[in-house]
Each structure stands twice: as C-alpha cells, then as structure tokens.
Amino acid sequence: MQEIVDFILELEKLKGVTRKNKPIGLSRYENSAEHSWQIAMLAISLQQYAAEPVNIDRVVAMLLIHDIGEIDTGDTIVFAEGGWEERKAAEFVAVTRIFGLLPGSSGEYFLSLWQEFELGQTAEARFANAMDRAMPALLNLNNNGQSWRENNISYERVVDRLADQIQNGCPALWQYLKVRLDTAHAKGWFGA
Known part of the structure; x- marks a missing residue:
C-alpha cells in the first residue's frame, strides 16, 4: 500500500508543471495534470470518430500517464524545433524512475503504456496522440491564438506539427480543426 501511496503523491508534482496554454477565460497557464485530464475526456467524447476501433480504457490510461515524465523534465511546447531525441531520452529516464x-508488475505495465504511446504504432496510440496534439490547438482557437502569438508560432508550423498525427488517429477531428485553423490564420492569430 505504501508504495502505491508514494507513487500517487509523486504524481501530485504534475500539477506544478506549467504549460504554454492558458485555460479559457483564465489569466494563468494550465498545468500538465489538467492537460492530461482534459485530453482523456476529449478521447472518451470522440471515441466514435477514431480512425479505427480502439480500446478506450487503454487510450485513457495512456493519456493519463503520457506526460508523467514532465515531473522531472518539465514541459516542452509541442511546436519546439530540434532536441526531441534528447527530451524523449530524459523523459524515459524520468518515467522509469517514477513507475x-x-x-x-504495476510499474512495468505503466511503462509499457508510455512506450506504446511514444511509438504511436497501435490504433490506441495513434488516437491518443491525436487527442494530445489537438487540445492545445482547441485552446488556442478559443483564446485568439494566445500561445501561438506569445511563442511566435507560425500557421505553417502548427499545421506541419499537427496534421499527420491528428489525421492518422482521428481524421474527422483534423477536418474540423483545419477549417478553424485557416480562419484563425486569416484573423492573424499566429506568430511570424
């Protein structure tokens, strides 16, 4: 029991990992725990639109653990360029410690889910990755491009980073987002 309690209390630290998006209507930035909860809810809500049938329990589990490594490494904006191999190696060290x-075998189970998400080769991982990529865009589309403007992220960079992953996991969601991204581009909600 104590080992599980220690693990759960370690996860408390995820609430202190600040991201680059602000929750709609708030002046503060969201944290990684909030992000994980919200994309799990997005996945449950959009399950019927997955590119192929998925085990939603497995998807939700992946989404709840996918950013746990950020407890040690901090968050990196999805639109960052370069250094991804080093970041992912550091996250692997972190999740190995935390799990x-x-x-x-509980820790091994969570580590295998984390690795499945990172590899993105199963239907569940592709759908989970689509949810992870979509949520920051949805927040930006409802905050007049807040983090795109603050971090000088161009329309082209957003589309390049999101299109394939969202389309592979949830094509209907990409169709929905693309129209809205184009509208946001026309409104000047992106960086240079």
Whole structure:
C-alpha cells in the first residue's frame, strides 16, 4: 500500500508543471495534470470518430500517464524545433524512475503504456496522440491564438506539427480543426 501511496503523491508534482496554454477565460497557464485530464475526456467524447476501433480504457490510461515524465523534465511546447531525441531520452529516464516506485508488475505495465504511446504504432496510440496534439490547438482557437502569438508560432508550423498525427488517429477531428485553423490564420492569430 505504501508504495502505491508514494507513487500517487509523486504524481501530485504534475500539477506544478506549467504549460504554454492558458485555460479559457483564465489569466494563468494550465498545468500538465489538467492537460492530461482534459485530453482523456476529449478521447472518451470522440471515441466514435477514431480512425479505427480502439480500446478506450487503454487510450485513457495512456493519456493519463503520457506526460508523467514532465515531473522531472518539465514541459516542452509541442511546436519546439530540434532536441526531441534528447527530451524523449530524459523523459524515459524520468518515467522509469517514477513507475519504479510501484510494486511488482504495476510499474512495468505503466511503462509499457508510455512506450506504446511514444511509438504511436497501435490504433490506441495513434488516437491518443491525436487527442494530445489537438487540445492545445482547441485552446488556442478559443483564446485568439494566445500561445501561438506569445511563442511566435507560425500557421505553417502548427499545421506541419499537427496534421499527420491528428489525421492518422482521428481524421474527422483534423477536418474540423483545419477549417478553424485557416480562419484563425486569416484573423492573424499566429506568430511570424
């Protein structure tokens, strides 16, 4: 019991990992725990639109753990360029440590889910990755491009980073977003 409690209390630190998007209507930035909860809810809500049938319980589990490594590494904006291999290696070290707090095979299970998400080769991982990529765009589209403007992210960079992953996991969501991204571009909601 104590090992599980220690693990859960370690996860508390995810609430202190600040991201680059602001929750709609708030002046503060969201944290990674809020992001994980929200994309899990997005996945449950959009399950019927997945590119192929998915085990939603597995998708939700992936989404709830996919950013746990950020407890040690911090968050990196999805539109960052370069250095991804180093960041992912550091996250792997972090999740290995954190999941290692769990007894028995529990930690191995979570680590395998994290790796499945990162590889993006299963239907569940593709759908989960689509949700992860879509949520920051949805927030920006409802905050007049807040983080795109603050971080000088161009329309082209957003489309290049999001299109394939969202389309592969949830084509209907990409169709929905693309129209709105084009409208936001016309309104000047992107950086240079």
